Amino acid sequence: xxxxxxxxxxxxxxxxPQQGFGLNPTLNTIANALRELGYATHMVGxxxxxxxxxxxxxxxxxxxxxxxxxxxxxxYYTHRRTASVPAAGRQGVRKVRGYDFHRDTRDSxxxxxxxxxxxxxxxxxxxxxxxxxxxxxxxxxxxxxAFQAIHGPLQVPRRYLDMYKNFKGSSDRRHVLGMLAxxxxxxxxxxxxxxxxxxxxxxxxxxxTDNGGEVTQGGNNWPLRGNKGTVWEGGTxxxxxxxxxxxxxKGSTYNGIIHAVDWYPTxxxxxxxxxxxxxxxxxxxxxxxxDMWPALQDNRTSPRTGFVYNIDPDSNTFAIRVGRYKYIKxxxxxxxxxxxxxxxxxxxxxxxxxxxxxxxxxxxLAAGPWLFNVDNDPLEKNNLHxxxxxxxxxxxxxxxxxxxxxxxPPRCAHTLDPGCDPGLRDGTWSPGWC
Numbered sequence: 001x002x003x004x005x006x007x008x009x010x011x012x013x014x015x016x017p018q019q020g021f022g023l024n025p026t027l028n029t030i031a032n033a034l035r036e037l038g039y040a041t042h043m044v045g046x047x048x049x050x051x052x053x054x055x056x057x058x059x060x061x062x063x064x065x066x067x068x069x070x071x072x073x074x075x076y077y078t079h080r081r082t083a084s085v086p087a088a089g090r091q092g093v094r095k096v097r098g099y100d101f102h103r104d105t106r107d108s109x110x111x112x113x114x115x116x117x118x119x120x121x122x123x124x125x126x127x128x129x130x131x132x133x134x135x136x137x138x139x140x141x142x143x144x145x146a147f148q149a150i151h152g153p154l155q156v157p158r159r160y161l162d163m164y165k166n167f168k169g170s171s172d173r174r175h176v177l178g179m180l181a182x183x184x185x186x187x188x189x190x191x192x193x194x195x196x197x198x199x200x201x202x203x204x205x206x207x208x209t210d211n212g213g214e215v216t217q218g219g220n221n222w223p224l225r226g227n228k229g230t231v232w233e234g235g236t237x238x239x240x241x242x243x244x245x246x247x248x249x250k251g252s253t254y255n256g257i258i259h260a261v262d263w264y265p266t267x268x269x270x271x272x273x274x275x276x277x278x279x280x281x282x283x284x285x286x287x288x289x290x291d292m293w294p295a296l297q298d299n300r301t302s303p304r305t306g307f308v309y310n311i312d313p314d315s316n317t318f319a320i321r322v323g324r325y326k327y328i329k330x331x332x333x334x335x336x337x338x339x340x341x342x343x344x345x346x347x348x349x350x351x352x353x354x355x356x357x358x359x360x361x362x363x364x365l366a367a368g369p370w371l372f373n374v375d376n377d378p379l380e381k382n383n384l385h386x387x388x389x390x391x392x393x394x395x396x397x398x399x400x401x402x403x404x405x406x407x408x409p410p411r412c413a414h415t416l417d418p419g420c421d422p423g424l425r426d427g428t429w430s431p432g433w434c
Contacts, residue, residue, distance in 0.1 A: 224379060
């Protein structure tokens with residue numbers, strides 16, 4: 001959204017339902033930038049960047065309309081989410097549950113109860129098709145579709161699950177496959193709508209993941225090391241593709257380094273704007289993202305040579321990349337092994353049992369330091385830390401440079417606010433309490 005690393009936004013992790021903060025409203029978003037270029041801007045799907053006051057929600061961050069949910073990990077059908085809040089007198093906690101599905105404009109926000117009982121993937125796909133059908137083609141269009149799939153809980157309509165009735169693996173993996181099939185169909189409906197409205201040949205499509213899979217919920221990062229929530233390659237290395245009729249290198253694979261923060265300046269450049277994608281950020285100014293548009297169009301060398309995996313003093317996580325080298329100073333996160341895809345249900349149950357047994361006995365998380373040449377060793381098996389002290393010193397200097405501009409989360413990010421209770425707002429997770 002901002003072209004900035006989390007260390008420069010004050011949002012370093014998941015915003016929980018009870019946390020009364022969000023993405024800093026003073027930071028420009030890609031929707032703001034594209035609206036200034038004359039684009040109609042719409043968002044459909046999962047926001048998860050704060051909602052406790054109106055200033056945080058999508059339609060106050062550059063989007064003309066929003067249809068979807070503010071939180072994460074909610075029920076795909078009922079769109080309800082449970083959370084724990086401090087009890088009266090702050091003695092203990094109590095469970096609260098609320099509805100989280102909304103249809104907002106720049107002038108108003110309200111819950112969308114017509115979606116209650118509708119599978120979110122299908123609801124999102126239909127909404128995007130409707131937006132495309134209604135769109136005035138004389139105005140350029142920016143449409144951000146953030147599917148809930150394939151995040152847990154693992155839920156999918158029977159007709160998609162039945163497509164894999166002969167699958168021999170675990171039930172979790174079968175559900176993931178069904179969820180992917182549902183998403184596939186929704187994407188097919190979207191691309192068909194673009195074609196039917198004569199927009200396809202003039203549209204740039206970006207499809208990207210956000211993180212590695214959760215191995216205890218049917219995810220599979222093999223042969224990479226680690227899991228979602230870790231800084232290992234299995235938790236952080238993602239896949240993406242772009243499509244446009246005017247690309248000069250169709251059907252090619254791009255192997256240059258690109259980071260999620262690069263989409264901001266890259267898409268602005270593709271739209272004809274000033275990307276500002278220099279990769280320099282000092283004293284809170286500028287962005288971290290680099291303009292990758294020339295490199296992606298013609299398969300040129302990437303201008304990016306390094307990036308931040310994560311810097312979080314609270315969890316003692318410090319991981320960066322410089323050139324071919326990756327440096328993890330301390331905690332890499334739980335589940336740091338290589339988890340093969342289970343061949344059948346029994347082996348998957350054994351894998352989950354082994355994971356839970358090992359985690360129940362872990363007193364401290366895996367601790368570094370580690371240094372890897374990830375060009376030659378993407379599986380992160382050969383720790384070069386002790387054999388390359390000069391490279392370690394270089395990585396430490398780079399890390400120290402990043403720490404100079406580190407932006408800590410606000411103090412309220414560390415507390416649970418009972419004012420979030422959906423019972424105070426008609427049973428919904430909605431703004432107005434922070």
